[in-house]
Amino acid sequence: MHRHDLVVIGAGTGNALIDDRFAHLDVAVISEGPFGGTCLNAGCIPSKMLVATADVADAVCEAGRHDVDAVLRRVRWSDVQRRIFGRLDADSRQGEEGRRASPFVTVHRGRARFTGERRLRVETADGPVEVEADRIVVAAGGRPTVPxxxxxxxxxxxxxxxxxxxxxxxxxxxxxxxxxxxxxxxxxxxxxxxxxxxxxxxxxxxxxxxxxxxxxxxxxxxxxxxxxxxxxxxxxxxxxxxxxxxxxxxxxxxxxxxxxxxGRRPNTDRLDLAKAGIAHDEDGPIRVDEQLRTSADGVWAIGDVSTGVPLKHVANREAEVVAHNLLHPEAPRTMSYDAVPSAVFTRPQIAQVGLTEQDARDQGLDYAVAVHRYEDVAYGWAIEDTRGFCKILAERSTGRLLGAHLFGPQAATLVQPLVLAMATGMTAREVAEVPLWIHPALTEVVENALLALDTGRP
The missing domain is CATH 3.50.50.60 (FAD/NAD(P)-binding domain)
Known part of the structure; x- marks a missing residue:
């Protein structure tokens, strides 16, 4: 039996939770997959590096609209892969090596299943290992759904x-x-x-x-x-x-x-959670409270295995909350999902935060909506964009922002002022009129959409 003060199941965001603040504890990280998790090895980062390459290729093919004659000869797929995965695979190996070199962390390589209250069995290459801990963080991630x-x-x-x-x-x-x-x-x-x-x-x-x-x-x-x-x-x-x-x-x-x-599904079915008294939705995520505690004493959960919002930036914030709560149980923090942004890195980019119009309609809200197009701001002319737009919804009586949606170049960046406004409670009019907006820049499409909202607020 290996006994630890703290065990983290998962070497993605879970591994990132552990830093030198935990050096006074005996910590273990259990992982079946490569260090860095889905994001580093098969998700956010490699896909966006490939998207960036695809965007360059498409830009060459579309150069004619800027009166530039260019021809795409080919994309060197094997060279692209070497550039991307040569770097990311090295980062994953270095992450594991660095963790193994830590004087206060033990790495158990294999799939973990609960056998009892804060007790685990890890199937390693050298045989099963029994693990027990005072506290456990479940960060076992998810996987693609295959019908x-x-x-x-x-x-x-x-x-x-x-x-x-x-x-x-x-x-x-x-x-x-x-x-x-x-x-x-x-x-x-x-x-x-x-x-x-x-x-x-x-x-x-x-x-x-x-x-x-x-x-x-x-x-x-x-x-x-x-x-x-x-x-x-x-x-x-x-x-x-x-x-x-x-x-x-x-x-x-x-x-x-x-x-x-x-789609993707959480790895809850691989953990024997019932043996540890950890409640979860059927074939779904682990249930947690606002401090990210599970129904089992001394067990927390973060990331795709527990949240209904399987996004890396959400998991990162959850890890910050749990790390604080592990170290400062007398003054716990809570997790908020009030203004969670997301982006789709296709061509063009897409970004959103808050409610969609169909959400607002289904909830029976009294809302105002405004749309401003990229082609109606100066930098939209510069990039010859005729398709992009910014759409914003606000509560008519108060001006409170309800949701924002961008379709066009730089959408994942342009949505951020609206995320900040929603997180801090600024009204649409305050966001539009308090800060200065750079001219000419694509941010003007956000500014003008805000100004166009008819909320009845001064």
Whole structure:
């Protein structure tokens, strides 16, 4: 039996939780996967490095609108992969080596399952290890969801965990799913030469976005991809390299590679949580209170295994809260999800915070809405953008910001002033009129959308 003061399950955000403030404790980190977790190895960072490459390739192809004659010769896929994963794999190895070198941290490599109250069994390469701790942080992450029609077919498929490391871009890529992972990876592979077919059960892509954004994105990519919307897959057949996806309307779409991007699920089913008295939703996240404590005494949970908002920046904040609460139980902090921004790094970028218009309508709110287009500000002219817009919703009676949505270049950056305003309680008019907004810059599209809101507030 290995006894520790603190055990962290997961070497992604969980590993980042541990720093020198914990040097007075005997700490253990348990991890089955590579250090750095999904974000570093198969998620946010490699996908955005690939997106940046795809954006460069697309910029070359679109150079004519700026009266520049340019030709894209090719994207050197193997060189791109070496540049990205050569760096990230080294970072992952260094993260593990650095943790192993720590005088107060023990690393247990393998999958952990609870065997009792704050007791774990870790299946390592050298055999099972029994672990016990005074306190435990569960940060075991999540994984791609694979529907039975694919998983039980016996045929090969890729997920976001694997597709970025394939040897060469497919000639024809089938994408099952129409959310943000599907959008970003379709953008990447289209830019490097793949023909894309997307099968999505909703009638529009990015259906969780504001309806105006979802509609704009769907209309935009109709000319890029073969879209099969409002359709479900009923069967996967064929042979490796020549796959056939049969749809519920009888249509058949073909490709040499299938990317499954229908969502992600928390790894709660792999932890035997009931044996530790840890409550969780059925096939869903661990339940936590506002201090991120689970139902089991001395056990906290963070990240994709526990939150309904599986975003790295959310997990990072959760780690800060739990680290503080572990060190200062007499003055605990709480976690707020009141103004959580997110972005989709497709082309163009998409960003949002707060309510969509359909949310506000469904909740029966009395709201004002304003939209301002990129092409109506000076820098929008400079970049020749005719598609982008900023959409903002505010409570009519108070001017309180309810939600914001951007569709266009730099959206992930432009949304941040609105995140700050929502987090601090500034009204739409205050955000528009108190700070100075740089001219000419794309931030003017946000300023003008704020000024256009008719909330009845002075």
């Amino acid at each position: 039975p029609v694919v998983a039980e077919s016996g045929l090969p498929y890729e997920t976001s965990d694997t597709v970025m490391r394939i040897a060469a871009p497919p000639e024809r890529l089938l994408v099952l799913g129409g959310g943000y992972i599907a959008a970003e990876l379709a953008h990447v592979f289209h830019a490097v030469g793949s023909r894309i077919t997307i099968v999505e059960q909703h009638e529009r892509l990015l259906a969780q976005q504001d309806e105006a954004v979802s509609a704009a994105y769907t209309d935009l990519v109709r000319s890029r991809y073969d879209l099969r919307l409002g359709r479900a897959a009923t069967r996967l057949e064929g042979v490796p390299g020549a796959l056939r996806l049969v749809l519920d309307d009888g249509a058949v779409v073909e490709g040499d590679t299938l990317l499954v991007a229908v």
